[in-house]
Amino acid sequence: MAQTLHTDFDRIILGIDPGTNIMGYGILGIAGGEMSLQAAGVIRLDKLKNHALKLKMIFEKTVTLIESFKPDEFSVEAPFFGKNVQSMLKLGRAQGVAMAAALYSGIPIFEYSPKKIKLAVTGNGNASKEQVASMLQQLVGFEQKPRYLDATDGLAAAVCHYFQDNPGPAGKPRGWKSYVSSNPDKVVRVSR
DSSP: OOOOOOSOOSEEEEEEEOOSSEEEEEEEEEETTEEEEEEEEEEEOTTOOOHHHHHHHHHHHHHHHHHHHOOSEEEEEOOOOOSOHHHHHHHHHHHHHHHHHHHHTTOOEEEEOHHHHHHHHHSOTTOOHHHHHHHHHHHHOOSSOOSSTHHHHHHHHHHHHHHHHSBOGGGOBOOHHHHHHHOGGGOOOOOO
């Protein structure tokens, strides 16, 4: 995805989809209540065989993202509960190391479950990665879906935080429904 760095934002949110093989990230700029994609991508860790080295790389790359984009807030996807305890442990470590990088840099951390992120972005807590990516194309306006959907998952964490942190009318949280009603020109209607 395109990478542009602007300095005229009210705030910048770094979203992370933690992983020990591929970690996704998205940088969202906010100006005048409008979201703007600054960068999205992945950090490949699958070539490293040592888990400790993967964790070190996650920390270093997250600090580099923070130094490059200067985010004001850090949003991360919480590990989901699965049947494989070893996978959960590794994923939890990856998330913890990314969070430690934000703490090290003095950035406030916000954590959201995968279901909450999907619900905020698509209106469906059980949406697929492809559905999340398609809705993000509409919400943020990027042309081409990334090769790895972990990138859009990281971006989705940032968008979810923006929606949760910016109450709409009558103090109700914003979400995809609010965005759709406010931006009908950015939404493609599909008939069934």
